Amino acid sequence: MQTVTDIAREVVAREGGYVNDPDDPGGPTKYGVTIHSMRRLGLDLTGDGRVDTADVQVLTSAHAVSIFVEHYFRKPKIDQLPEPLQASVFDMYVNAGANAVKILQRLMGDMRIDVNVDGVIGPQTITAVRQAMAAAPDHLVDAYGIARRNYYYDLAARRPASRKFARRRSGGKGGWITRAEEFIAPRFHLSDAQHRERTAQWV
Numbered sequence: 001m002q003t004v005t006d007i008a009r010e011v012v013a014r015e016g017g018y019v020n021d022p023d024d025p026g027g028p029t030k031y032g033v034t035i036h037s038m039r040r041l042g043l044d045l046t047g048d049g050r051v052d053t054a055d056v057q058v059l060t061s062a063h064a065v066s067i068f069v070e071h072y073f074r075k076p077k078i079d080q081l082p083e084p085l086q087a088s089v090f091d092m093y094v095n096a097g098a099n100a101v102k103i104l105q106r107l108m109g110d111m112r113i114d115v116n117v118d119g120v121i122g123p124q125t126i127t128a129v130r131q132a133m134a135a136a137p138d139h140l141v142d143a144y145g146i147a148r149r150n151y152y153y154d155l156a157a158r159r160p161a162s163r164k165f166a167r168r169r170s171g172g173k174g175g176w177i178t179r180a181e182e183f184i185a186p187r188f189h190l191s192d193a194q195h196r197e198r199t200a201q202w203v
Contacts, residue, residue, distance in 0.1 A: 008068040031064035088183035145184035152176040
């Protein structure tokens with residue numbers, strides 16, 4: 001069984017090195033850690049009194065792993081969720097912050113389990129998710145993954161600059177979609193034709 005550190009290492013490997021894509025609201029990013037996260041955490045790695053692009057560039061993969069484990073897994077209390085859900089929610093939290101939790105909370109509402117959609121994992125959300133897992137142990141992980149995939153499609157539909165993350169230039173599935181589907185059983189993956197139909201209205 002994978003540990004949270006194993007999952008964090010996979011996230012770091014998937015995210016890769018330094019990038020600064022003007023269409024990515026995260027800004028300068030390395031190993032999936034954005035400059036905004038580093039500023040929030042006060043990570044002045046160069047010791048010059050400010051957190052800027054230079055600090056992002058010197059971030060090591062080992063440091064990124066420790067950041068993810070502490071600040072994206074333990075502090076948001078993802079470790080309090082049912083174990084089968086933890087990897088997918090953790091991976092999404094790295095990618096989208098509190099929206100990862102809001103997706104889960106909205107899913108609870110879809111299952112008629114009352115929970116506030118506030119992006120915070122507290123006692124109410126933990127109880128609700130455990131109840132949902134007990135009611136649908138063979139389906140909840142896939143349901144979350146599908147909701148996550150839908151979030152990406154909806155975001156790209158609303159924000160044209162983000163469409164390149166959901167659809168490749170060839171028209172195939174972009175990184176956001178393939179990433180979400182890594183946590184969904186193959187039988188629920190969209191076919192290439194279904195993906196193209198879903199994105200057909202995008203310019």
